[in-house]
Amino acid sequence: MESNRPSRNRRRRRLLAALAAFVLPISMATTASAPAQADLPPDPEGWNLVWSDDFEGQAGSLPDSDDWIVDTGTSYPGGPANWGTGEIQTYTDNPENIGLDGQGNLRITPRRDSSGQWTSARIETRRADFKPADGETLRIEGRIQVPDVTGQEALGYWPAFWALGSPYRGEYWNWPGVGEFDIMENVNGIDSVWGVLHCGVSPGGPCNETQGLGDSRACPGSTCQSAFHTYSFEWDRSGSTSELRWYVDGQQYHSVDQGQVGASAWSDMTSHAGYFILLNVAMGGAFPDGVQGSATPTGATRPGEPMVVDYVAVYETGSGDGGGDDGGGDDGGGDDGGGVDARSTIQGEDYQEQSGTALETTSDSGGGQNVAQVGDGDWLRFDGVDFGSTAAQQFKARVASGAGGGVSGLVEVRLDSRTAAPVASFAVGDTGGWQNWRTVPANMDAVTGSHTVYLTFSSGQPADFVNLNWFTFSTT
Structure with a gap:
């Protein structure tokens, strides 16, 4: 990852x-x-x-x-x-x-x-x-x-x-x-x-x-x-x-x-x-x-x-790269062009652009890195996410949190613009640790075609509230 x-x-x-x-x-x-x-x-x-x-x-x-x-x-x-x-x-x-x-x-x-x-x-x-x-x-x-x-x-x-x-x-x-x-x-x-x-x-x-x-x-x-x-x-x-x-x-x-x-x-x-x-x-x-x-x-x-x-x-x-990596990784995340099947496991660090986050080594299954230090107003951008002709209706993400103290927030999916209305979201709070991972599902508006996907994060509080490892979309 x-x-x-x-x-x-x-x-x-x-x-x-x-x-x-x-x-x-x-x-x-x-x-x-x-x-x-x-x-x-x-x-x-x-x-x-x-x-x-x-x-x-x-x-x-x-x-x-x-x-x-x-x-x-x-x-x-x-x-x-x-x-x-x-x-x-x-x-x-x-x-x-x-x-x-x-x-x-x-x-x-x-x-x-x-x-x-x-x-x-x-x-x-x-x-x-x-x-x-x-x-x-x-x-x-x-x-x-x-x-x-x-x-x-x-x-x-x-x-x-x-x-x-x-x-x-x-x-x-x-x-x-x-x-x-x-x-x-x-x-x-x-x-x-x-x-x-x-x-x-x-x-x-x-x-x-x-x-x-x-x-x-x-x-x-x-x-x-x-x-x-x-x-x-x-x-x-x-x-x-x-x-x-x-x-x-x-x-x-x-x-x-x-x-x-x-x-x-x-x-x-x-x-x-x-x-x-x-x-x-x-x-x-x-x-x-x-x-x-x-x-x-x-x-x-x-x-x-x-x-x-x-x-x-x-x-x-095809035009995609399968959410993959062509061998490097010295620039701390990011991708030269996007293009990924929405139903594949999309690694959080494979973004094309981000704001406010960092990468760290993960203890989650499969190893690699996760996106860390995620708080209110932060975001990740993924280009060319292909949902195909069969509508995706569920969003799932692998998240962890050690925020404690009642700190929580929303993980949101927006299409083609950071200011578009979310098509899916779920709330996440303390999971018992920053490497204590949970897969959280959420229903979403039906989506087809190819889109730029933004993951946005909001909590209304200054403290970081979530880490993200990967996400995916599915029909059910």
């Missing part, structure tokens, strides 16, 4: 890349064959960048904590042991296991100590709301080289690039119903990429759990291990039936449509706020063991071979 504004460094790099493409087309062709690239590729035609990380930074440093959570240990607190898959390593935040390489890449490296214990690393995006707007398509993409090890020395290696449904955070026992998109999995050094959907119930169910609905193919041109390849996943909501698609280097090799899964399971995995993205290298577990037909890793497995990630990016078709 970071700002939508790209960092100054990324803006500069994109400008330089554009100039290089104009002035030196021959050097661009040379760069394309290099093992890693210094910047994100240009946005594909017809797509808009929602969020990205190109892993620029000092060698040995962790990925940006504003964008990523580093998982540690052998499970989530209270969650299934061994991350629910039987993998045998312990995840750490040790630079020997995870870090930037100073050349625009992230490296996740499994290690084995003198006692035979394995360590590795796993990260997940703070944002957990990646989801296409109605009528649009979302693409999650990464340019990755899996560990360059094959044969007996590769047994147990399990690099993955994937996404989990947001309700999994804090619950940890609702898999596979919340949905899982495995964008790239590779095991045991085999020259093959697997793309898999997990959904429904386990075992069995519409997604054939615990196996899932998957397919695989060899990497084009060069092996998955010997070179970078671009792995992509698309969630298409543009047609009468939604579809999921998997690609490697732009070549589609797998798809699943809504009809294959059924209405109930599809709704369970798509009706929540969205998905968060993960990168990890596991060692051993159900998948590599199942492919090998015996336990992995073995004494022959060679430690120290990294998965190298050049970039991760999320795109969406």
Whole structure:
């Protein structure tokens, strides 16, 4: 839940890349064959960048904590042991296991100590709301080289690039119903990429759990291990039936449509706020063991071979950016242009303009930031909020307050002008603390079409009275 504004460094790099493409087309062709690239590729035609990380930074440093959570240990607190898959390593935040390489890449490296214990690393995006707007398509993409090890020395290696449904955070026992998109999995050094959907119930169910609905193919041109390849996943909501698609280097090799899964399971995995993205290298577990037909890793497995990630990016078709962020956040909130589905989870800090507020780190589920220090007369502006042709009739917001002393006020929704009559509002008082969050619903006038949305705050008192994390609109 970071700002939508790209960092100054990324803006500069994109400008330089554009100039290089104009002035030196021959050097661009040379760069394309290099093992890693210094910047994100240009946005594909017809797509808009929602969020990205190109892993620029000092060698040995962790990925940006504003964008990523580093998982540690052998499970989530209270969650299934061994991350629910039987993998045998312990995840750490040790630079020997995870870090930037100073050349625009992230490296996740499994290690084995003198006692035979394995360590590795796993990260997940703070944002957990990646989801296409109605009528649009979302693409999650990464340019990755899996560990360059094959044969007996590769047994147990399990690099993955994937996404989990947001309700999994804090619950940890609702898999596979919340949905899982495995964008790239590779095991045991085999020259093959697997793309898999997990959904429904386990075992069995519409997604054939615990196996899932998957397919695989060899990497084009060069092996998955010997070179970078671009792995992509698309969630298409543009047609009468939604579809999921998997690609490697732009070549589609797998798809699943809504009809294959059924209405109930599809709704369970798509009706929540969205998905968060993960990168990890596991060692051993159900998948590599199942492919090998015996336990992995073995004494022959060679430690120290990294998965190298050049970039991760999320795109969406259409005019919107899904309420998202294209990777920065150094300017303390704000967005370069707006454009968001009214029915998505709109993060408070993704405003285009504000008055009187501040941002702070939130303890609410999903992490990130919330809008703070909100008092009488303050406001936030969100451009291009698309309500579509079906009228929205309810407004919900995630709020907290530690005002105490009987201080309270109104959270109001106004369209296209800060002085327009509110179309929705609710009152909020002390919730027991500035990070003690409540989701408050309010009925609203029927709204269709695209609008500039203003959230205004009034109390008639000088004291701050509310914090805001996110809001959304719905038909009921």
